Amino acid sequence: MKRGSSPVARRSWTGLGSRDRLFVLYPKKPGGTYPDFWKVRKMALVQANLWAKQGTILLAGRPLAFWGFSADAGGAPTLPGPVLEATVGDTVEIVLQNPGFAQPVSLIFPGQEAVSVLEAGGGFRRVAPQYRDGAIVSLADYLEPEAESSLTYRFRAVKPGIYLYESGTEPEIQVQMGLYGILIVRPPGHDLPGHPNYQTAYGAGTGSEYDRERILVLGEIDSRLHEAVAQGAAYDILDFAPDRWLINGRSYPDTLAPAGDPGLPSQPRGAGLRVKTGWRVLLRIVNAGFQHHTLVLGGLTGRVVAGDGFSLVSPALDASYHKSALTLGSGQSYDVIVVPEAPGEYFLHAGEYHHLVNDDLFPGGMMTKMEVVP
Amino acid sequence: MATVDLWAKEGYLSTPDGNSIYFWGFAAAADAPAQLPGPLLLARAGERVTVNLTNLLAVPVSLVFSGQGRIEAGGGPARPQYDPDGRLFSFTDVAAPDGGTMSYSFTPAFPGTFLYHSGANPPVQVPMGLYGALVVRPADYDPALPAYKTAYGFGTGTEFDREYLLVTGEIDPELHRATAAGTPYPIHRFKPRYWTLNGRCAPDTMLPDGVAHLPHQPRGAMIMAQPGERVLLRYAGAGVDSHPLHPHGNHTRIVGLDGRLLQNGTADLSYKRFTVLVNPGQTYDQIFQWSGLGFTPENPIPTVLPNIRNLAVGEAGWTMWSGSPYLGRKGDIPVGVVSYNEAGEYHFMLHSHEEVKITNWGEFPGGMMTMIAIFSSLDPGVGVLT
Structure with missing residues (x-):
């Protein structure tokens, strides 16, 4: 994402090389005593497409079928799905498409209020659970399999934070298969140098200023589930027994491969970090799996500045606190500021040691590295 | 403490259901048995700690110290270790097999x-x-002065009268059997059958430190105090599962997490909890005070004694009910029993609220459970970490 002081900022809404771009306009106020960008920004409409697709990921070199979202029609689906970014005040429209996907699929946005869906006849109404013969079939309005049309969800980005989005249809299968991604809502001015909110996760005065930001999405995979579901075979979710543990859709050592590594076309997000001593490193840890996951900060101690998208720092009380490891339940997130003091290699890894394996052998799984240089 | 020597060795754990489990542990001396958990390291903030590891196992072993910065190993900064193929095999420098x-x-x-x-x-x-576990005393720690006998230093509100360490862990006997036999073990299927406090399963948790028949599990987990005393409970999650621990009787106040005081400037961020979820690799320092039933030595409130058939009556001195919650007063003694608890102390549980974990391989009672005993009078030498 580009940053600049220009009142016209060009932004990518996927962060993944999508061709969907849009322009955000900041209004000028004649005679204003503050820089223009201090003013409340005009509400923007941000749009992104999410295409549900079948694809293949590589875990320890072995291909595994998965389902994921792609930002455009011709692209490969990714694990996790595209990162959607918005600024507080924006109206976000996500257009779900699944013309080649043989499953009904929907989107839910935990943490967002008042999500609406565009009706066939035009006009938005509140999203609703869907029933068939009295039984719930989806937590939200969904697209039929192979649908030629699309389904548009809309909500207002109300407060900053990091959130999940995921399928709300047969979620015990579809989320495990990979139909999830990350939504980041940023404070106004986060990308404008000189603005008090510049390079903060939650705005000025929240202790969330950062020099480097890294999203770390934790999750696990049951290979047998993926193989069975991809072949249309029966799978009993009660047999769920994961054998792969991931950060940003990758298992160690692939977590250290660069972003957009051509050898990992469906796992474009790296999880490694190379930072300097004294930098404020913002780790945005999200648990997209079903299991609890503990991330040990590799001997570093960080300050937890937010949980589940709620800042812990207000003018009345700084309730941020230090931790050297954090346990996240399914769907939870923490924002942690780490300021490494000593150069070295720090392995960030699951506190569940049996998750540090590929094919039952260490090293592997849910592990990455922060390299600290002077 | 300046220098500690640790030996990595093999040994056998004993469980209350009669199992004997091969394990690896750290010993405090060359001729001492391996312990679960390893010897308690006691240090003081600001003072250099040196740990010399000698590895008597057939695999390379290393040491990681959570929450510590700028660790040196072999005279230089501790570094991850890779084999000639570039494959990581240890997070820090190793002691060779x-x-x-x-x-x-x-x-x-x-x-x-x-x-x-x-x-x-x-x-x-x-x-x-x-x-x-490693316990670091504040730089101004002085057990002779109540205001300086603290977990986090003078004026931090963490003064204590007695302190106890409870290290949680899990044992999957199949991992231990496969490791002893040198056969493959599907790590991703890790499935514990025993759940431990200080390396012991209940009821062994309630035995004293250093009992002769548990040479590899020398640390008891019994909590003992007088009414109203400030008891510092240190939970440390050494295993890979999360354990919801809670004491009956009173709630605990969490004053520190992962070895950091819950305080920002003048803001006290400590908080009370009924149950504390002890998560992997994390620690929880708490202050516990038994205020039960308005007890004072001058005001022992009478209650109805439970029917003897409802009591767990053990050998002399080991009945887990005082006969009366009124400290120092004993009720009737069942036929054939020499005495109730020796001091008429009041017992209540501290345990994992995941009840499957208070079994030994499915048999209740067992596992991650111990007792808190409140005495009307207790030697000040009880509840001192060494």
Whole structure:
């Protein structure tokens, strides 16, 4: 994402090389005593497409079928799905498409209020659970399999934070298969140098200023589930027994491969970090799996500045606190500021040691590295 | 403490259901048995700590110290270790198999409770038992002065009268059997059958420190105090599962997490909890005070004694009910029993609220459970960490 002081900022809404771009306009106020960008920004409409697709990921070199979202029609689906970014005040429209996907699929946005869906006849109404013969079939309005049309969800980005989005249809299968991604809502001015909110996760005065930001999405995979579901075979979710543990859709050592590594076309997000001593490193840890996951900060101690998208720092009380490891339940997130003091290699890894394996052998799984240089 | 020597060795754990389990642990001396958890390391903030590891196992072993910065190993900064193919095999410098040594040193900057464990092949070595706890005293710690007998330093509200350490862990006997036999073990299927406090399963948790028949599990987990005393409970999650621990009787106030005081400037961030979820690799320092039933020595409120058939009556001195919650007063003694608890103390549980974990391989009672005993009078030498 580009940053600049220009009142016209060009932004990518996927962060993944999508061709969907849009322009955000900041209004000028004649005679204003503050820089223009201090003013409340005009509400923007941000749009992104999410295409549900079948694809293949590589875990320890072995291909595994998965389902994921792609930002455009011709692209490969990714694990996790595209990162959607918005600024507080924006109206976000996500257009779900699944013309080649043989499953009904929907989107839910935990943490967002008042999500609406565009009706066939035009006009938005509140999203609703869907029933068939009295039984719930989806937590939200969904697209039929192979649908030629699309389904548009809309909500207002109300407060900053990091959130999940995921399928709300047969979620015990579809989320495990990979139909999830990350939504980041940023404070106004986060990308404008000189603005008090510049390079903060939650705005000025929240202790969330950062020099480097890294999203770390934790999750696990049951290979047998993926193989069975991809072949249309029966799978009993009660047999769920994961054998792969991931950060940003990758298992160690692939977590250290660069972003957009051509050898990992469906796992474009790296999880490694190379930072300097004294930098404020913002780790945005999200648990997209079903299991609890503990991330040990590799001997570093960080300050937890937010949980589940709620800042812990207000003018009345700084309730941020230090931790050297954090346990996240399914769907939870923490924002942690780490300021490494000593150069070295720090392995960030699951506190569940049996998750540090590929094919039952260490090293592997849910592990990455922060390299600290002077 | 300046220098501590640790030996990585093999040994056999005893469980109350009669099982004997091969394990790896740290010993405090060359001729001492391996312990679960490893020897308690006691240090002081700002003072250099050196730990000399001698490895008597057939695999490389290393040491990781949670929450400690600028750790040195072998005279230089501790570094991850890779084999010639570039494959990581340890998070820090190792002591070579069959007698190799490695020296680690660091200066703890913060008081509190921390963990140490092997950083080599941790999916096997940590559950096998290569873990222990490190307690760092504040720089101004002085047990002779109540205001300086604290967890986090003078004026931090963490004064205590007695302190106890409870290290949680899990044992999957199949991992231990496969490791002893040298046969493959599907790590991703890790499935504990025993759940431990200080390496012991209930009811062994309630036995004293250093009982002769548990040579590899010398640390008891019994909590003993007088009414109203401030008891510092240090929970340390050394295993890979999360354990909801709670004491009956009173709630605990969490004053520190991962060895960091819950305080920002003048803001006190400590908080009370009924149950504390003890998560992997994390520590929880708490103050517990038994205020039960408005007890005072002058006001022993009478209650109805339970029917003897509802009592768990053990050998002399080991009945887990005082006969009366009125400290110091004993009720009737069942036929054939010499006495109730020796001092008429009042017992209540501290346990994992996941009840499957208070079994030994499915048999209740057992596992992650111990007792808190409140005495009308208790030697000040009880509840001192050594």
